Amino acid sequence: xxxxxxxxxxxxxxxxxxxxxxxxxxxxxxxxxxxxxxxxxxxxxxxxxxxxxxxxxxxxxxxxxxxxxxxxxxxxxxxxxxxxxxxxxxxxxxxxxxxxxxxxxxxxxxxxxxxxxxxxxxxxxxxxxxxxxxxxxxxxxxxxxxxxxxxxxxxxxxx
Numbered sequence: 001x002x003x004x005x006x007x008x009x010x011x012x013x014x015x016x017x018x019x020x021x022x023x024x025x026x027x028x029x030x031x032x033x034x035x036x037x038x039x040x041x042x043x044x045x046x047x048x049x050x051x052x053x054x055x056x057x058x059x060x061x062x063x064x065x066x067x068x069x070x071x072x073x074x075x076x077x078x079x080x081x082x083x084x085x086x087x088x089x090x091x092x093x094x095x096x097x098x099x100x101x102x103x104x105x106x107x108x109x110x111x112x113x114x115x116x117x118x119x120x121x122x123x124x125x126x127x128x129x130x131x132x133x134x135x136x137x138x139x140x141x142x143x144x145x146x147x148x149x150x151x152x153x154x155x156x157x158x159x
Contacts, residue, residue, distance in 0.1 A: 003089055004055045005052040005055070006053050007053075008051035008052060012048065012063070015063070016063045017039075019079045020077070021042075027115060027116060031113070047065070050067050051065045052066075054080060061084045062081060062090075064078040065077040065078075071106060072109045073097065073101040073104070073106050074108075074110065075097060078093065080093075094122075098125065098141060102143040106143065107140055107142045109138070110139050111136045111137070111139070112136060114135065114137055122139055126141050127139040127140065128140060128141070
């Protein structure tokens, strides 16, 4: 089983949108958000240059979007198809991102809807809640000295 990341291109938008709404529909309905308006906002925020497609043995199974924001690596989105969840793939991808941030001596930040099951994963990986609003927890993970073990080459698809 080989998990890899590849750069997204404009043609990946449909895959990413379908996966996003398949995974988030229940949360969006729970929050009583307008799905059409949210879809328009999603289209505006999705930028291929910030997106990487998660592959398993060469097949697309998920995606993530990250950017450098306020001198941290901000994870804007991560989604893995339901059939591939709970296999350690999300943990592996997150550990790669954490290592990338640590190698750059950057903290990693994210926001997660309070009812999202991924909250357990983020806490397990060392993220701590810095603040919250009515819908989300905002989390941060500071570098923890992994910089010393950083290779000079790319980290398996993460640039």
